[in-house]
Amino acid sequence: MLTLIERGGEIADEITELTHPAAKGAHVVGITGAPGAGKSTLTGRLIRHLLTLGLRPAVLAVDPSSPLTGGAILGDRVRMDDVASDGGFIRSVATRGHAGGLALSVPGSVRAFDACGFDPVLIETVGVGQVEVDIAGAADTTVVVVNPGWGDAVQANKAGLLEVADVFVINKADRDGTNDTRRDLELMLDLSHVSGHEDTSGYRPPIILTTATDGHGVEAVWDAVIAHRAHLESTNGLERRRANRFRHEVRIRLGTRVETSIAAVTADLEPDGRSPAAVAIELATRLLA
Ligand SMILES: Nc1nc2c(ncn2[C@@H]2O[C@H](COP(=O)(O)OP(=O)(O)OP(=O)(O)O)[C@@H](O)[C@H]2O)c(=O)[nH]1
Ligand SMILES: [Mg+2]
Structure with a gap:
């Protein structure tokens, strides 16, 4: 089904008309950030956490740099088979060649996942181009991943990622500069508050520190996603x-x-x-x- 949806055209449109009686609108979580920020490692950790919570997560990895290799995705940390046998699903979509089509195939794929009873649906995209930022920013909850170090938060801001962030993650918190980055983010959030950019309903994106390689902070990321969801639900x-x-x-x-x-x-x-x-x-x- 996903292959046909990605190919586009009339069949794709018909497939995405499908709904499942049990489909209740899966929570869509965008995970975005600069290349190499640790999005895939974090996503892999999140899937495992979600599986232990008894959920059925699906992942759509819009991944230009590390396509599916030998049945392993997300490095070799998460094997498709392991996830599938526990009820999850991972799909890697290469951006090369059809970046424009992504704007349609991603929402189509999300509907397919939803119809098949997956919830939540995580979408990993590299936050570099406008299309990618749009895709991640169209989620119910958008997680923006940055790294410690001078200027990383500023770069994220320039890429338009600050505006779409509902949850900030400073991943690679095992490295120097974590506190500088946290301060930069807090400062930018303060400024956006002053200029009226902040969500009018008074929500302020939390900043979570993670070390995705050993799983530290991953549960806190999910808790922040749930808290954001609760905020959305209480404010329409x-x-x-x-x-x-x-x-x-x-x-x-x-x-x-x-x-x-x-x-x-x-x-x-x-x-x-x-x-x-x-x-x-x-x-x-x-x-x-
Ligand atoms: N030290 C450290 N390294 C990390 C951490 N998380 C990820 N890495 C490493 O950073 C590198 C990139 O990680 P990925 O998860 O592939 O990053 P990504 O954001 O998915 O990268 P792209 O999809 O290529 O944009 C890998 O070598 C990871 O092992 C972390 O918390 N600490
Ligand atoms: Mg990746």
Whole structure:
């Protein structure tokens, strides 16, 4: 099912029409951050924690740098087979070649996971491009992973990650500079509060320290995700986010269709003495009719 959804087209659309009677809207958690921040290691730890809680987690790893190799994903820390035998599921999607299609295949895949009874759904993306930040930021809860060291928080801010963060994780807390990074983040959160960027309902993203390699702090990350979820539920935030997500996806689908129509009506266009603006207005009128 996931393969067909990733391929796109009509079949993908039909598949994502599927819903399961038991589907109740899985909690979607985006995990994003700079390349090498430890997202996959953290995700692997989270899956194990979720499995011990008796949940059925699914992971969609939008992973340009470390695609599926020999049945092992997330380094060799988490083997697909182990996770599957415990009721979880991991899917790796390469971004190469179809970065644009991701904007549609990711929500489609989330619906498929939901229909199959997985909850929560974790989405790992590298927070570098706008598409990737959009994908992670469209989750119910977005976890932004940064590392200790001078300027890492500032870089995350520049990449647009601060705005989408519901939970901050400073991973590699075994290294020097953890407190500097924490201070930088607190400062930026204070400033965003001053400039009115902060969530109007008074939520302030917590900052969790982790060492993903040995699992330290991982439970606290999940607790923070749950706390954020509870906040959303008490403020209608969940409906708001899902409505935004719905509008965003409709917009992208509409855009794709309009682009196809534009390509069709302009394919054989020849100059006829009128200005490009005049021709565009005429075609727009015809397209929208
Ligand atoms: N010292 C230390 N190293 C870590 C920690 N977490 C992850 N690493 C190491 O950092 C490297 C990158 O980890 P990944 O989990 O692959 O990072 P990622 O963010 O998924 O990387 P990309 O998907 O390539 O962007 C690996 O060598 C990890 O072993 C940590 O808490 N402490
Ligand atoms: Mg990774």
